[in-house]
Amino acid sequence: MNFNELGxxxxIINVLKHTGITTPTAVQQDSIIPIKEGRxxxxxxxxxxGKTLAFLIPIFENISPKVNSVQALIVxxxxxxxxxxxxxxxxxxxxxxxxxxxxYGGKDIGSQLKKLSGSIHLIIATPGRLLDHLDRKTVxxxxxxxxxxxxxxQMLLMGFKNEVEAIIKETNKKRQTLCFSATMNSEVKKLAYRYMKDPLTVTVEKEEVTLSSIQQHVVxxxxxxxxxxxxxxxxxDNPFMAIIFCRTKRRVDDLEMALHRRGYNCEKLHSDIIQSKRERIMKAFRNADIQYLIATDVAARGLDISGVGHIYNYDIPESVESYIHRIGRTGRAGESGYTCLFIDPKxxxxxxxxxxxxxxxxxxRELDL
Structure with a gap:
């Protein structure tokens, strides 16, 4: 199936082509038409x-630039x-x-307010900052x-249930609601069914992290x-690009300082780093100007960076899911990946x-130390 057949x-097809996207993924094939039709x-x-484009493409198709109102909101x-x-x-x-x-937090609210005085068609927001705008009556x-x-x-796991419900209450009752989630646990289902009308369920078989394409080692x-x-x-190994995972922000700070002292090209990523700096770091890492990104699980959630061939688990993840999630960032799209886990007796x-x-x-993996 191609994008043409999805209507x-x-x-939009030309823009996708320019970014190297020619064939819709499974979630895009199943979602685009029903979303376009308003379901x-x-x-x-x-x-x-490819879930982001699964909702962005039909949203772009349905938005009318001539109508001066917020027509779509992504939280x-x-x-x-x-x-x-x-x-x-x-x-x-x-x-x-x-x-x-x-x-989203960390972006200057003044410039956002100025932008809002014009006509906005699509808002992409985190719950806290959006509620801030709703309280100020700027949205x-x-x-x-x-x-x-x-x-x-993730939204519910991070304790945003009340914020999400407060946002929904501010919206048009006739709106279309789309819910995308990595897992459909009972909390997500409860939230979805309370606010959705006869939703179509699309399940993309979890891509078993193809462990066969990832070489794993333990030190x-x-x-x-x-x-x-x-x-x-x-x-x-001297990898081209790698992510090093630590358990806590403190461990990230300490390791980054130590690796800098030893002359490694690295930067850290966690939630205490100011937004503008995080954006700069992510851009530099994507451009391969940084060789090693040292991060916590939360900071790396949702990062889809191509070119990461190596994952190093400096600290063991807290769960099996977390391990699979971390190492699944390598060995993508048929590429081979490498992951190394460092463990101490505990x-x-x-x-x-x-x-x-x-x-x-x-x-x-045996080391000559």
Whole structure:
């Protein structure tokens, strides 16, 4: 199936072609037509399956630039995800000149207010900043045609349930509601069915992280010797681009400082870093100006960066899901990937759980230290 068969306009197809997208993914094939037709849709799809374009393309098709009102609103749990959605929307804007407002914490509210005094057609926002605008009466959602709740499971997990419900109450009752989520747990279903009309459910089979295309290793060490072990591995592998995961913001800070001192080209990413700096870091990493991104799970949620061939788990993840989610950022789209997990004696039980779940005993990597 191609975008033409999905009834997408030639201008949008051309923009997609320029960005190297010629064939719709499974979630796009199943969602675009019903969304274009105005149906409520619940879609279960992971990051990396093309879900953002699955709602952005039909939203762009349905927005009328001549109508001076907010016609579509996309609510996302994190600033990183809001930035990524905005970047994709800005590319589609070449095909259809609509006014887009990105409203998330860390962006200057003054400039947002100034932009709002013009006519905005599409808003991409995090819950807190959007409620701020609604309280100030700077955003009017009474003529809203489409509401998207993206990463709904994450939104609820991060405690945004009340904020989401407060936002929904401000919208037009006749609106179309789209709910995209990596997992359809009972909380997401409850929220969805309370506010949706006869939704169509789209389930994209979870892409089993194709572990066959990812080479996995474990390095057994101690917490005291872990830094030396990591540096030895980095020197041996010298990857083009890699993400190094730590358990906490403090561990990210300490490791980044230590690696900088040792002369590695690295930057850190976690929620305490101011927004403008985070955007700069992400841009530099995407452009491969930074070799190593040191991050927490939360900061890396929703990052879909091509070219990451190596993932290093400096700290063991807290769950099997988290491990699979982390290593699934490599070995994408048929590329081979490499991942290395550093464990100290207290991590052995967690490692056994991971190995049991993935039905694979991860080979040990021996280091000459």
């Amino acid at each position: 997408i306009s030639a201008d 409520d849709v619940i879609a279960e799809a992971q990051t990396g399956t 996302s749990p994190t600033r990183e995800l809001a930035i990524q959605i905005t970047e994709q929307a800005m590319k589609l804007k070449e095909a259809k000149d609509i006014n887009i407002l990105a409203a 009017d959602l009474t003529k809203l045609k489409t509401l998207v709740l993206d990463e709904a499971d 057994e060490t101690t917490d005291r010797r872990k830094q030396d072990a990591l540096c030895k591995v980095l020197d041996e 991590d052995r039980l967690t490692l056994e759980e991971i190995e049991k779940s993935i039905k694979f005993k991860i080979p040990r």
